[in-house]
Amino acid sequence: MEGYPFKEIESKWQKRWEEMRLYQTPSNPKRKFYLLEMYPYPSGDLHMGQFKNYLIGDVITRKKMMEGYDLLHPMGWDAFGLPAENAAIKHGIHPEEWTLKNILQSKQTLQLMGISYDWDREVTTCLPDYYKWNQWLFLKLHEKGLAYRAKAYVNWCPKCKTVLANEQVKEGLCERCDTPVTKRDLEQWFFKITAYAERLLQDLEKLDGWPERVKTIQRNWIGKSTGTEVDFPLDKGEKISVFTTRSDTLYGVTFMAIAPETSFVKELVKGKNREKEVLQYIETSLHHTEIERTSTTREKDGVFTGEYCINPLSGEKVQLWVADYVLSSYGTGIVMGVPAHDQRDFEFAKRYGIPIKVVIQPVGERLVPEEMEEAYVEPGVMTNSNPFNDLPSEEGKRWVTMKLMENGLGRRKVNYRIRDWLISRQRYWGTPIPMIHCEQCGILPVAEQNLPVLLPKEGVDFRPKGRSPLSSVPSFMEVTCPSCQGRAERDPDTMDTFVDSSWYHLRYADPKNEEEIFSKPSVKTWLPIDQYIGGVEHAAGHLIYFRFFTKVLYDLGWIPYDEPCLRLFNHGMVMDKYGDVMSKSRGNAFPVGPFVEEWGADTGRITMLFIGPPGSDSRWSEEGVIGSSRFLNRIYRLVIESLEKIPQKKKRENPPKGKDRNLLRKLNKTIKKVTEDIDNFGHNTAIAALMEFLNELVKVDPSVPVFRESLEVFSRLLAPFAPHLAEELWHLLGEEISVFRAPWPEYDEEMLKEKEIPIVVQVNGKLRAKLLLPSELEEEKVKEAALSHKNIKRYTKGKSIKRVVVVPEKLVNVVVE
Numbered sequence: 085m086e087g088y089p090f091k092e093i094e095s096k097w098q099k100r101w102e103e104m105r106l107y108q109t110p111s112n113p114k115r116k117f118y119l120l121e122m123y124p125y126p127s128g129d130l131h132m133g134q135f136k137n138y139l140i141g142d143v144i145t146r147k148k149m150m151e152g153y154d155l156l157h158p159m160g161w162d163a164f165g166l167p168a169e170n171a172a173i174k175h176g177i178h179p180e181e182w183t184l185k186n187i188l189q190s191k192q193t194l195q196l197m198g199i200s201y202d203w204d205r206e207v208t209t210c211l212p213d214y215y216k217w218n219q220w221l222f223l224k225l226h227e228k229g230l231a232y233r234a235k236a237y238v239n240w241c242p243k244c245k246t247v248l249a250n251e252q253v254k255e256g257l258c259e260r261c262d263t264p265v266t267k268r269d270l271e272q273w274f275f276k277i278t279a280y281a282e283r284l285l286q287d288l289e290k291l292d293g294w295p296e297r298v299k300t301i302q303r304n305w306i307g308k309s310t311g312t313e314v315d316f317p318l319d320k321g322e323k324i325s326v327f328t329t330r331s332d333t334l335y336g337v338t339f340m341a342i343a344p345e346t347s348f349v350k351e352l353v354k355g356k357n358r359e360k361e362v363l364q365y366i367e368t369s370l371h372h373t374e375i376e377r378t379s380t381t382r383e384k385d386g387v388f389t390g391e392y393c394i395n396p397l398s399g400e401k402v403q404l405w406v407a408d409y410v411l412s413s414y415g416t417g418i419v420m421g422v423p424a425h426d427q428r429d430f431e432f433a434k435r436y437g438i439p440i441k442v443v444i445q446p447v448g449e450r451l452v453p454e455e456m457e458e459a460y461v462e463p464g465v466m467t468n469s470n471p472f473n474d475l476p477s478e479e480g481k482r483w484v485t486m487k488l489m490e491n492g493l494g495r496r497k498v499n500y501r502i503r504d505w506l507i508s509r510q511r512y513w514g515t516p517i518p519m520i521h522c523e524q525c526g527i528l529p530v531a532e533q534n535l536p537v538l539l540p541k542e543g544v545d546f547r548p549k550g551r552s553p554l555s556s557v558p559s560f561m562e563v564t565c566p567s568c569q570g571r572a573e574r575d576p577d578t579m580d581t582f583v584d585s586s587w588y589h590l591r592y593a594d595p596k597n598e599e600e601i602f603s604k605p606s607v608k609t610w611l612p613i614d615q616y617i618g619g620v621e622h623a624a625g626h627l628i629y630f631r632f633f634t635k636v637l638y639d640l641g642w643i644p645y646d647e648p649c650l651r652l653f654n655h656g657m658v659m660d661k662y663g664d665v666m667s668k669s670r671g672n673a674f675p676v677g678p679f680v681e682e683w684g685a686d687t688g689r690i691t692m693l694f695i696g697p698p699g700s701d702s703r704w705s706e707e708g709v710i711g712s713s714r715f716l717n718r719i720y721r722l723v724i725e726s727l728e729k730i731p732q733k734k735k736r737e738n739p740p741k742g743k744d745r746n747l748l749r750k751l752n753k754t755i756k757k758v759t760e761d762i763d764n765f766g767h768n769t770a771i772a773a774l775m776e777f778l779n780e781l782v783k784v785d786p787s788v789p790v791f792r793e794s795l796e797v798f799s800r801l802l803a804p805f806a807p808h809l810a811e812e813l814w815h816l817l818g819e820e821i822s823v824f825r826a827p828w829p830e831y832d833e834e835m836l837k838e839k840e841i842p843i844v845v846q847v848n849g850k851l852r853a854k855l856l857l858p859s860e861l862e863e864e865k866v867k868e869a870a871l872s873h874k875n876i877k878r879y880t881k882g883k884s885i886k887r888v889v890v891v892p893e894k895l896v897n898v899v900v901e
Contacts, residue, residue: 087713088720090684094808098198106149106824107202113154118610119145120589120649122618122626123160123207125167126186130193131673132688132704133658133666139689140655140698140767141617142199146804147762149200150828156610157200158592160207161187164215165581166244166260169513173547179513180541183210193676197685198807205592209584210513214591216536217601218583219518221633223529224640226519230276233527237345237370237412238506240268245548246510247272249580252625256373267345267370272508273517273577277632281306281500283646284631293651301623307501312485314420314494316340316393316402324348324393327415327499330425331488332480335469336443337395338433339403339421341386344369345412349389352404358390362406369408377408384409384432396493397484407432413503423459424451430459443468444477505629507580512546512553514578515539522565522572531566537574552576585626586633589613589648604642613649620654627652653765656701658692666704674704686806687713693767693805715775716809719802722778723795723813726786730795730817743892744790746860748835750780751794755831758801771805774798792817797829844895845870847879855896863890870896 101107121141124134145157163183172179187208194201207214225231239248241258247270252259277284285306288299311329318324326340342349344366353359365387369377376382386407393402402420409428410419423433423440433440440453444464451460466472466480475483488494508517516537518530530537540560546553554560555576565572587601593610594602618626630648638646657665660672667673679688690712696702754777761770777798784791796817803810803823814823838858843866845853853875857866867888870876876898883900890896 087717088809090686090716090808091681093812094198094680094685097808097811098195100811101822104822106822107155107157107200109156109158109202109205110154113156113609115153116156116610117148117153117614118156118612119148119615120158120592120613120617122616122622123162123585123588124190125165126161126163126183126190127167127668128186128189129675129677130190131666131668131675132679132692133673135197135676135688136655136658136692136698136702137617137619138194138197138199139692140653140765141615143693143762143767143804144615145200146807146824147828149824150800150803150826152827155202156205156592157202158205158207158595159191159194159199159201159203160205160588160592161190161209162581162585162588163187163208163210164514164578164584166246166511166513168210169511169546172513178541179546180210183513184208196676196680197688200807205595207588207591207595209581209588212536212538213598215515215539215584217587217591218515218579219530219535219537220532220601221583221587222518222579223532223535225275225636226529228636228640230279230636231273232276233271233273235269235271236347236506237267237269238272239265240270241265244511245550247506247508249506249582252580253374256376264373266373269345270508272506273519273575274504274506275632277505277628278500278502280632280635281308281502282498283635284502284628287631287635287647290647291652293649295620295652295654298620298623298627298652298654301620302628305502305624305628307499309499309501311497311499312481312488312494313416313497314396314488316396316420318391318393324418325416326418326420327497328420330422330481331484331494332466332469332472332477333422333425333443334395334420334484335398335466335472336422336424336441337402337420338423338439338441339405339429340393341405341407341410341419341421341429341432342389343410343412343417344406344408346417349406352391353389356390358388362387362389365406369406372408374411378411384428384435386432386436388436396488396491403438405432405436414501415499424453424456425459425461427459427461430456441468502628505580505582505632507583508577509580510550510552511548511578512539512544514581515583516554516560517575517577517579519575520563520565520572521575522568522570524570525565525567525572527575528566528572539578552578554578582626582629586629587637589616589630590637590643601642607643611643612645612647614651616649616652617655618652619657653699655698656696659701659703661703661705663703683709683713684716684808686716686809690715690771690806694771696768698765698767715778716806718782719778719798719813720809722782723816726791726795727816729786730792731787731789732818743784744788745835745839747780747784747790747794749838749860750777751797752831752835755797755801755829756836759828759831762804767805774801774805799823800826800829841893843870843893845873845876846895846897847876848900849897852876852879859893863892866890866896870898 119141121137145155149155168179168183172182222231239253241248241263243261243263253265256265258265285308309329311327312331313325313327315323315325353362386405389404391404393404395402421429423429424442425444442451442453445451445467446464463477466475466477472480472483516539518537520528540557543557544553561573563572563574590602590607594606634648635646637643660666664670664672691708695708754773757773758770781794799810799813800823811823840856841859843855843857853873855869857869880900886899886901888898
């Protein structure tokens with residue numbers, strides 16, 4: 085028999101499922117389950133490596149469907165952003181044309197693989213009916229003081245010619261194009277995510293269903309530090325403030341290291357002798373990536389400003405340096421230099437001949453600055469720190485801070501590593517920022533009733549030039565001020581596309597609403613997400629942003645919860661046989677369309693789900709494809725060849741005996757294994773269990789009732805993994821409803837228990853031993869047990885065993901000479 089007719093079967097059932105609206109989301113769920121995979125960027129025909137995410141979710145969705153849940157399983161498109169703009173430039177077409185064409189192809193690919201999405205809930209972020217609400221959210225944040233405009237040094241990608249948020253810089257490189265990121269001093273829009281830093285941190289404790297790895301990444305990214313902020317006086321009554329977690333080393337400060345981006349540096353040296361040298365150093369340092377600046381192997385460098393501040397406790401003069409190993413994103417952007425007790429400071433001081441002052445001595449030892457080869461960074465005993473000499477340094481932190489507070493020279497302070505979210509982008513293909521700039525009235529919001537501010541489609545040169553393309557479109561830029569009715573201009577920037585994905589999960593609950601971002605009842609019904617699936621690479625980006633937006637909307641009274649999802653699962657990557665990540669750019673990806681044409685969707689599904697645990701990286705191979713195809717063909721062949729012998733439904737013997745009981749026990753074991761493995765993301769081992777049971781099923785006489793019962797259950801267990809074939813088998817067995825309307829199989833605890841039976845063992849027909857063995861034990865195992873019994877060994881010693889006869893569940897006769 086040739087391979088089963090997968091094209092005919094898959095086409096037939098996809099059409100039937102659509103006709104019966106199998107995936108339609110009910111409006112009034114009685115037992116809701118919201119499963120969501122992170123939506124994709126539409127890149128055309130998806131490749132097999134991209135499908136892991138969606139297949140993992142589809143298996144869970146289909147099982148939940150059979151368990152009687154009312155499901156919301158939607159899909160949409162992260163459709164704005166640089167890839168579409170760059171592709172449009174390359175191919176000479178408009179980004180919208182390129183994007184919508186790719187969406188159509190990507191959607192067809194997902195449907196080809198039989199993914200159970202309710203397409204009535206589809207959202208596309210580049211369409212006005214979606215990005216209108218991006219703009220509405222911006223206005224709400226602006227009303228609450230959470231959206232503001234400020235001039236700051238920002239991350240700049242020279243190739244993409246746009247600003248990047250901190251989260252979009254990976255090891256000093258642009259996450260999109262791997263170009264080294266530099267700094268630019270620009271006025272930009274920010275969302276004040278720092279106002280939520282403590283809640284984002286503390287509420288991680290609520291997320292029991294999130295991987296600990298993701299929570300650790302977020303804790304580190306938020307980066308809470310508890311310490312002291314110290315004021316160091318300057319000339320003319322001014323001061324600089326420095327955050328430190330080591331107030332015990334305050335008496336050892338011999339210089340200040342100031343980040344080149346720190347705003348007051350230029351004012352500090354203005355008109356001074358070293359102004360030119362300092363400004364030149366700042367310009368040079370901003371061309372270095374952050375990874376270069378903070379490298380532990382790179383020699384530290386800086387420039388002396390010629391200025392000093394005063395140590396508030398010792399009264400000593402402290403040199404002010406600009407040094408690029410200090411980043412403006414930490415604390416105040418100024419670090420107190422304590423060379424004796426910080427290795428970076430030690431290396432810097434050694435290079436530039438800055439004094440080194442020991443203020444912490446190891447217990448029982450004495451450090452001499454001239455003899456030190458590295459900084460001493462461990463706790464110890466305070467010295468040269470009168471009146472705190474001889475105090476343990478850990479205790480000294482508290483006393484030094486108290487003294488600063490008593491004298492109005494410092495305060496306890498909590499610092500966070502996370503910075504406010506920079507959302508301005510100097511590119512075309514994104515959501516226009518709904519603000520108006522008027523010379524007379526300042527910066528004003530667009531009225532809500534005038535949303536959306538539409539992205540112009542005509543007359544736009546969106547090739548990157550280092551400034552916003554919209555600024556060159558008069559028909560877009562020129563507006564009337566809503567306050568004074570004078571001439572004004574729109575904001576020329578567009579929003580970071582992470583804004584789109586920070587609330588898309590909410591829109592799925594009410595995607596067609598034209599009057600509101602969503603109705604509160606619909607979101608209360610379906611949210612929070614019960615299971616979210618996506619890559620761990622989003623831990624310090626999207627997964628923080630969508631928690632932030634959820635908390636903001638909770639505070640605004642729009643949603644009744646302050647965390648977006650209950651459970652999160654991170655899938656692994658799909659590699660080729662050489663261990664390289666599968667991707668179109670590497671040329672090692674298998675497009676879904678041609679694959680399904682040759683092998684079928686179910687073979688692709690089984691291959692992807694069987695090659696390894698869903699949470700781990702796994703290798704795609706042709707051998708795996710062939711093996712999966714053989715498995716499905718074997719199932720189909722078994723049913724087709726047995727159809728004439730399979731009896732009509734009738735009750736089997738109860739309780740089952742003999743071989744029937746053995747098979748049913750294995751069936752119940754399989755039900756238990758598959759059920760638990762799906763629930764615990766062990767999709768690969770669930771399929772392995774199905775393969776093992778199939779090995780047992782092919783040995784069974786098709787005419788016995790237990791064979792039909794086993795096939796029916798097997799079809800339902802197979803359904804989440806190979807839905808098309810499972811539906812076909814289910815109907816071949818005479819069932820009328822969809823297999824996905826049938827209940828998920830439940831196992832019988834009693835059937836899992838091993839039943840032991842007495843076995844008589846004879847030697848040449850004479851009783852020599854009795855055994856108690858599991859009833860389903862294989863014949864070879866029964867022989868082994870009989871021959872290893874001590875009495876049988878005694879009666880067969882020195883004799884030749886001619887044969888061993890087994891009468892199932894009764895006796896074993898050993899024939900000897």
